[in-house]
Amino acid sequence: MRTELTGCTDTQANQTKAHRFVQGLLKSAGLSMNGCAPFDMTLLGDGVPEAALSRGNLGLGEAYMAGLWDSQELDEFFSRLMRSGVTDTVNPFAIILHALSAKFTNRQTQDKAWEVGQRHYDLGNDFYASMLDGRMTYTCGYWKDASTLEEAQNAKLDLICRKLDLKPGMKVLDIGCGWGSFMSYAAEHYGVECVGVTISKEQSEWAKNRYSHLPIEFRLQDYRDLNEQFDHIVSVGMFEHVGRKNHRVYMETANRCLKDDGLFLLHTIGKNISKTAPDPWIDKYIFPNGDLPSIAQIATSIEGLFVAEDLHNFGADYDKTLMAWFDNFEQHWPLFSAELGERFYKMWKYYLLSCAGAFRARDIQLWQWVLSKKGVMGGYSRVS
Structure with missing residues (x-):
């Protein structure tokens, strides 16, 4: 459903300098x-520029949350805005301070790591069930041969199971298991046992009840x-919640927990440029400390810990998933x-x-990395 907006003109009268610059x-x-155009910005109040x-x-x-502006096609508005690169020309002092905080402080300590679970993932299982697929998969789907969200997830x-070449009886660790979508699928279709860790109490309790019949363990x-x-x-x-200060510790943990001949599949959203700060709006309202x-x-x-066997980018599929x-x-x-x-809406x-x-x-990507500890003898075969 798209919001119908009225008005297609913008007079020069009473325009501020900021208004003209943003225009x-x-x-x-x-x-x-x-x-x-349906993707244009419509001003509904003062002070947006x-x-x-x-x-x-x-x-x-x-300003959007306050009802001061809107767009019939908000997704396309942002696609055009980001594709053009004009957002790189706006670098206010408040964003500089946010960038410095991200660079010099560890915002994902063991105490702070639980905040995103409490504020985002514990919103309510009924709410997420209404938005996601049947397994409650809250990550990018794979739309190569899919036509519905369920098929894509x-x-x-x-795809993950095949990339790992899972066999019955194997034991698999899921770091950040969510509602158990991967573990339940792998147990049902590939006969493996799984252990998953999460920092969301709501996710853990829901998954334990849903999958009590499967050989999978959920740990808070x-x-x-x-x-x-x-x-x-x-x-x-x-991995999007780990933070740059903890990347090495995370990889050391994965290395410690992986058998010498095992594989580690890392599925993560990623950015194109290293020296950028987390988005301040997303950080404040959606994923704190992301x-x-x-x-x-x-x-x-991963240097000295893993061999990168494969890197697969299907970030364009996240557009379809989010829509x-x-x-x-x-x-x-x-x-x-x-x-x-x-306001929440x-x-x-x-x-x-x-x-x-x-x-x-x-502007952002979705990667699946396949990592090994010592390199796959004879080479790793890409699965798609």
Whole structure:
């Protein structure tokens, strides 16, 4: 469902200097302020250009949540904005301070690591069940031969199993197991045993009840406390919460827990440039203390610990996944509107559609790394 906006003109009268500057930035991205295209920005209140220039995406997102602007196609608005590169020209002091904090402090200590579970993943299982597929898979689907969200998520889970060449009786560790989508699929279709760790109480309790019949174990535990060996390891959509200060510790943990002939599959969102800070709006409202890694940062973190056998990028598939989640969110929102309220609706819509736009613009990526401890003899065969 798209919000219908009215008004296709923007007069020069009473425009502030900030207004004119932002209008110029939007024009260079193929966008207009109060234009007629469905992806254009429509101003519904005052102060939006000033908020965007002074606080970047934090100011823009908070203005959106306050109902001060909108776009019929918010996803395409962000896709065009990010693809153009104009956002790189806006670097307010508030963002510089945020970048310095990310660079010099460890925002993902063992105490802080639990915050994202409490604030994001523990929103409520019913809410996530209404948005996700049947297995509650909250990561990118694999749409190569899929036409529905369910098919795409099952294809992604099967792709991981095949990349690891899972066999009955193997024991697999899932770091950041979520609601157990991978572990349940692998146990049901490949006959393996699994141990998963999560920092979300809601996820752990739901999964334990749902999959009590399968040989899988759920632990409410920080990954740094792991100290036992497994045939293979997976981590799907968790590395984004580790933080650059902890990349090496994370990889040392995985190395310690992996048998010498095992494989480690790392599935993570990633960024194109290392020297960038976490998005301040996403950090404040969606994923506190999150930090997307770059290829260079991952490569540095595995040096001397793992051989990179394979790197597979299907980031464009996250656009489709997020749009499918948004469609489900819109469809089921009446069930949660009274409890969560209009501000939450706008926040969640901004989150899902701005991220879809970012992946569409190829501003961020989705990688699957296959890592071995000593190198696969004869070479690793790519599975697709």
